[in-house]
Amino acid sequence: MREIVTIQVGQCGNQIGRSFWSRALHEHAANSHYADFGGGEGGEGRTGAVFSESMSTFFRNVDMTTKGEMAPGSEIRDLKARACLIDMEDGVLSETMRGPLKDLFTSAQVMSDVSGAGNNWAHGFYEYGNQYGDQFLELVRSQAEPCDSLQSFFLMHSLGGGTGSGLGTKLLEGCNIRNSSVLACGVFVRGKGIPISDVNSNVARLQSELRMPRWNREGFKIGLCEVPGLDHQSSIMSLCNSEIINSVFVPLSERFYKLYRRKANVHHYTQFCDGGIFDEAIGNLENLIEEYKAVGGRGEVEGRGGEIAAARGRAHLGRQRVFKQAEGVGVLDLGCGMYCVIYV
Numbered sequence: 157m158r159e160i161v162t163i164q165v166g167q168c169g170n171q172i173g174r175s176f177w178s179r180a181l182h183e184h185a186a187n188s189h190y191a192d193f194g195g196g197e198g199g200e201g202r203t204g205a206v207f208s209e210s211m212s213t214f215f216r217n218v219d220m221t222t223k224g225e226m227a228p229g230s231e232i233r234d235l236k237a238r239a240c241l242i243d244m245e246d247g248v249l250s251e252t253m254r255g256p257l258k259d260l261f262t263s264a265q266v267m268s269d270v271s272g273a274g275n276n277w278a279h280g281f282y283e284y285g286n287q288y289g290d291q292f293l294e295l296v297r298s299q300a301e302p303c304d305s306l307q308s309f310f311l312m313h314s315l316g317g318g319t320g321s322g323l324g325t326k327l328l329e330g331c332n333i334r335n336s337s338v339l340a341c342g343v344f345v346r347g348k349g350i351p352i353s354d355v356n357s358n359v360a361r362l363q364s365e366l367r368m369p370r371w372n373r374e375g376f377k378i379g380l381c382e383v384p385g386l387d388h389q390s391s392i393m394s395l396c397n398s399e400i401i402n403s404v405f406v407p408l409s410e411r412f413y414k415l416y417r418r419k420a421n422v423h424h425y426t427q428f429c430d431g432g433i434f435d436e437a438i439g440n441l442e443n444l445i446e447e448y449k450a451v452g453g454r455g456e457v458e459g460r461g462g463e464i465a466a467a468r469g470r471a472h473l474g475r476q477r478v479f480k481q482a483e484g485v486g487v488l489d490l491g492c493g494m495y496c497v498i499y500v
């Protein structure tokens with residue numbers, strides 16, 4: 157088994173989390189397999205849904221009478237999400253725990269406070285980070301320990317807000333997943349009967365159009381999932397760690413300087429921490445901007461064109477056009493310098 161533990165932090169993280177779990181349940185329900193699990197008087201004739209290997213990535217199957225975990229292949233009893241729900245305001249979490257998904261989580265998976273971090277990163281990072289750091293590690297441990305072969309954490313949080321951004325950053329340190337610095341690309345394809353040869357040839361075409369660093373020409377990861385999403389026959393998602401993110405970082409640093417020159421809002425932060433964090437933070441951001449520029453500009457990259465070919469609608473899967481010319485290209489921050497480009 158290869159499990160993923162989901163960590164959702166703050167209002168945004170938990171609201172997106174709700175949509176994620178609801179969709180995951182619907183998708184698994186639509187693709188369920190059934191088997192005879194016996195249990196009738198003659199020891200047969202009771203058909204139940206099977207807890208599959210793929211379900212075990214995101215869910216545990218628990219027998220609530222014995223509290224025992226049931227392995228893939230067993231009948232679905234009580235599904236519990238492999239998740240940690242964290243918010244420093246309790247409104248959204250209480251809604252989740254009263255709403256249609258309530259049976260998916262136990263109260264032991266929830267960590268909350270009442271007042272929130274008031275959109276203040278420093279409040280989330282320092283105050284709540286210090287206060288809840290140990291409890292958080294304990295919570296993650298409780299979700300990680302039942303895993304057979306934990307493959308990753310999936311962190312959902314907003315960049316704004318105080319809890320998602322501040323406490324979310326603190327939690328990233330706890331998970332120690334800041335380990336990626338290469339420019340790389342992942343392509344994840346879903347749909348029935350898509351031949352891997354088609355995917356490979358289109359990735360090769362995409363590769364030739366991308367500027368990739370010399371030291372990572374083969375930096376592509378391909379995922380192929382036979383099960384289509386609920387609303388599409390086929391779909392594709394690309395995860396890119398790309399220099400294009402400077403178009404987000406550069407305006408961010410400019411906006412920062414406009415406010416910082418007047419010391420606007422600084423006092424909200426210095427009640428929790430030393431003012432030096434501003435210089436450190438903008439220094440880190442500038443370094444990051446320079447590093448991305450250097451990778452793009454110092455001849456360290458090869459290949460044609462400077463844009464992501466996918467966003468230009470060039471790639472095709474068989475005859476089907478799967479990368480759309482994107483009115484709706486979204487960029488999602490995954491932390492660790494990784495950004496997810498979503499095509500909608």
Ligand SMILES: Nc1nc2c(ncn2[C@@H]2O[C@H](COP(=O)(O)OP(=O)(O)OP(=O)(O)O)[C@@H](O)[C@H]2O)c(=O)[nH]1
Nearest residue numbers: 166167168171272273274275314316317318319320
């Ligand atoms: N896409 C999306 N964005 C959201 C959602 N909820 C909040 N946001 C965005 O998240 C940012 C605010 O962060 P929140 O997640 O509300 O804040 P928080 O993490 O709860 O932190 P505090 O409330 O300050 O303690 C704003 O940019 C919102 O637009 C949501 O459900 N979906």
Ligand SMILES: [Mg+2]
Nearest residue numbers: 166167245272
């Ligand atoms: Mg909040």
